[in-house]
Amino acid sequence: MFWGALALGLVLPWLGGAFISAHRSAFPADGAKTGGRLSEGDRVNINVSLKNRFFYPRFFHSVKFASTLAGPHEAERRFFVAQLPSSSTLLLESTAEVYMRGLHHLGPVILESSAPFGLFRRRRTLAGPQTMLVLPRVYPLNRLTLVDGQDSQSDKTRVSRSGLNLAGSRPYVPGDSPRMVHWRNTARAGRMMVKETEDESDKTLHIMFDSGDVWGEGRDTNFEYAIKLAVTVADYALKNGVPVRVWGSHLNGAGVASGASAGGPLDVALTWNELLESLAIARPAGRVAVGEGLASLPTAANLFIVVSANDETAHQDLRRALVRSRESIVVRLEGFGEPATNRDAGNSPEMAGASVLTCGPGGLARTLSEIENMGQWDGSGAFIATTGKTSTGAVIQ
Template sequence: MPTGRGIGLILAAVVVFILVNVTRVGWLLLFDSVLWGVIVVSAVMPWLAMGRLNIRRRVIGWNGDESLPGPEEGEPVKFGFDLRNESWLPLVFANVDYMIGGDLPAEAHRRMFVAWLGSGGTAASTPSAIYPTRGLHELDRVEVQTSVPFGLFRRKKRFEDSDEVLVMPKLYPVEPIQVSGLQAQSESIVQKTRSGGQVVGSRMYLPGDPWRQIHWRNTARVGQPQLKEFESDSQRTFTICFDAGADPQSASSEDNKFEDAIRIAASIGVAACRTGALARILAGPLDIVTGDFRELLDGLARLRRHGMSTVADHIETAGSDATLAIVSENDTRARDAMRGRAAVHGGGSMIMMKGYDSPDGDDSIVDQPVDDAGIRVVPCMMGEVAQTLAEL
């Protein structure tokens, strides 16, 4: 397509052509021929200068722990961007615009200039970006354009294929001894007297599980198939529950509480997996039991609010597993569920999210006693997740 300069030159050539027909002046005819020659060459060259191209974007590394399946939120991520010329003609004077996301719109848009890229050659760039939020970020919109040789016509090629980068929730240091302490606090008192065939909870049904072991009551409560979990299956499993139900009217404080709960669950869950225990996450639609911290982080990174399950529902589902509930300061139903669980199985731990629902610092609800049933309560003020986990 013609640029503004190209449109101006075409209009000038048309005017000169009209003057040539009126005046019959020889040098005007020569000048007009030169103008049309420049226009024709400028129209053809961009099509010849841009042939078949191949685009590749990939994550090279990040500043944090590279044993994780992806970068954590808030840390610099280094990308590799490769442009390969697969045409038999060179790519000349091309601008490459691409998106890699980031914390600001200015950070998302990047540009690379290619003066000359021969057939089979590769132009590479290594930009960096910071993703402030966890989740799946799409890297789309790659455009290559050239306007050789005089900038009169521009050819643009857009690549619609998008790449993705999965950003993990931020992890805070949690020592193995802290996880062991939480497990000891939450361990079932009556577990030792039970036989291996005792039903102590339920988990999400997986393909291949026997239908005769469906836990129908929990299936009706949760809204999806739940399988009975026996005492022998639940040993060395550390369950973490928090609220991930859908709330169309949720405020920003609810979003902050949800994200902090994910960070707490990820930090403790990864530490539990590294001690050799199984970690179970119960949050909204997510019900995952794994000893692989990579699988656990992948599930938490992709988690979105969905469904109507509450923390209280998850606490009842957890059974006699060592259980940690992350609850809101005004969630009395979850607190009652923890009391009921402690009365049956003994012990339990809660992280109480304070300051999210009462910005004026009203702690009257939180001051209600909850440790009379042997429940350990750890307060977590808004913005102090690191301090809370350090004091476990």
């Protein structure tokens, strides 16, 4: 009797898993709204279709697979199947909220059977692994002075005889045309100065985010916040016909143009969808990209940059770049566990001429609201600064 039960406990789990196949599908819960693309914070349906190809019903199976979509606290999906009727198909449905951007992995679909006594367990792989690309979340933004104020900026700019905007002056270097000598500033400076010009048709918004040291955990890190801010600002600019150039991680000045700005001076390297996909897989890659971006920033350019509060190197590069920029917004990320710095970079001299905001964990919505309100009158009659030294949305009376 004992040996018979032992043999039955060994054979039945093996037979129970035979002639069963599976197909897994994963898709956004609101596919029509998202266009079939999956972004951080979206709901995703993950379904497994089990098919019994045998004329006999099956009992007491479990189906499981590993998944990183729902975050580190829900790393496995498991279903219990009490009965799978003969020659039939059973749909196992589940829904999850996508935890964060990135390339996520769904492990193989594994069928387990230990019926009837639980003495032996058989595992079968019914479907192979899958990968899913999750795009960074784009937050709604209703206003951005770096984009909305470009027409008024162009109206106020002086134009040279060559048709280019006069953006200032700089010291003479060999090779400069004598026609470009700025005689008034030469007399003031006591050395030869030449005019600096800009192309009025180039309204590119330069977007940079720090991809150096990462502080924080999971999706609440300074790097993840930097990507969310960068992609949200890029989305607003492109929707309003302003091309962007993005620096950070592996993006070294990638140009993206909307339909309204196509054919301009920007050398377009990526489409909007390609930029989203690039940011989806972006990883910390040091400060090289931002450093190069700041060093090559054109004269009188508009700049949106996100840096860590304790990144002294980025602040030094900013000091040199802001002298050449037209209008800049600097978002400092702090409170993510980074080492403290003795200097208040938001009120330091190198930030002169820039609007400086501070964003910490959980403060993304507030920071975006402050960006929207720049250049508007608040309820107390104060004007929220568009330029000048500000911190956490401070107002200039």
